[in-house]
Amino acid sequence: MNGDRRFPEGFVWGVATAAYQIEGAVREDGRGESIWDRFSHTPGKILNGDTGDIACDHYHRWETDLDLLVELGVDAYRFSIAWPRILPTARIGEVNEAGLGFYERLVDGLLDRGIKPYATLYHWDLPQTLEDNGGWANRETAYAFADYAFTTVERLGERVAGWMTMNEPWVVSVLGYERGQIAPGRTSLTDSLAASHHLLLAHGLAMHAIRDLNPDSDAGIVLNFTAQHARSDHPDDVAMERFRDGTNNRWFIEPIVGMGYPADVVADLGWDLDPVLPGDLEIIATPIDFLGVNYYTREIVGESDATPTVVKDPKVTDMGWEVYPEGIYEFLRRLHRDYGMSKLYVTENGAAMPDVADAHGLVDDPDRIEYIRRHLAQGLRAIDDGVPLAGWFVWSMMDNFEWASGYGKRFGLIRVDYENQKRTIKSSGRWLADVIRSNGLPAGEQPNVL
């Protein structure tokens, strides 16, 4: 016994990306305009005026990018499919064969290399035509999504190992429709609440499409969870924790497991539930095979003048996000215990760090290694406590377009030099390859060494 700790046999090791963040080629092969094309080209929306027009040029470099996945040693790759490549104007039947062809080649390329494809159907690039018609605040968008899901799964279904309907509906509805920080940049609470419901409805309809086409496929949804801790035990701070946990963490999972929207949050928001039609909650509660968990940080909430009992760790990532690994353990346990999740994947976890390349372009990124290591240790701790954690996808395979932050924030295990598109595996990528090879954390990197 050398003290090493192993993940369970068959644990799925992967890395993740999303279409708009890496593909580029936004006007090629019949791709339609997405809300991110429109938003990123609107002055003042993205740091430094960056856009995803070229991004990592993955659309042209996908084969060599897949070779890099082999070097990372992953079992699985989580990518997203760009809806406007498949249905450029989102009109039923107007399928763009070239778009489907790209993803067919990508999926086949993964399979040829022995890597399991995990595909996300919606990672934020809504066809602009749908936004022009009200976007996710319009119920019709959910039906359009079901059609897109059917078209895509019909073509790729048997070759894809796992389907993820939506990525982070909280981000889409709150940051996109209430706070205006990401596309489409709207600022209406009413629209945001309607959007959150239609995103869930779309998820439920897509689950039906996937089940009808491939009854045996592994399918679920990806939600983001952010720990919310009251800064003190003052009742106002505690009330704020309850509310923020409700909007951030309970709002989506509870309808999915058949509990409906959390009544306390509905009351706090004064929501009239108007968009919720009879039968919707049953569709939303269609059983999922797994829940994808995206976890990065926690927020310390409350504005009382009581002396703080919880303080932010000074260790933050380049996003200013506190490094709080215990949070991932808290959520994994809670999702299993309180919501009965019988299979969980960590579908995103990783850190933006101000990486500096040396004269040869090499990047030594010990802070990223430390971040991932500490979170993996918490994953092992959850497994020890009986949580059915089946896999882990690090965000992200390579540096990419970090939405409103543009290219300034680097989350990659692989460095991308945007001047010439050169890729270099960082020390974190090499370290992860070792972890994957041994399916575990070496002695000294164990859960009790946090």
Ligand code: IFM
């Ligand atoms: O880059 C994003 C990703 O697209 C969704 N989850 C969070 C990541 C880091 O901000």
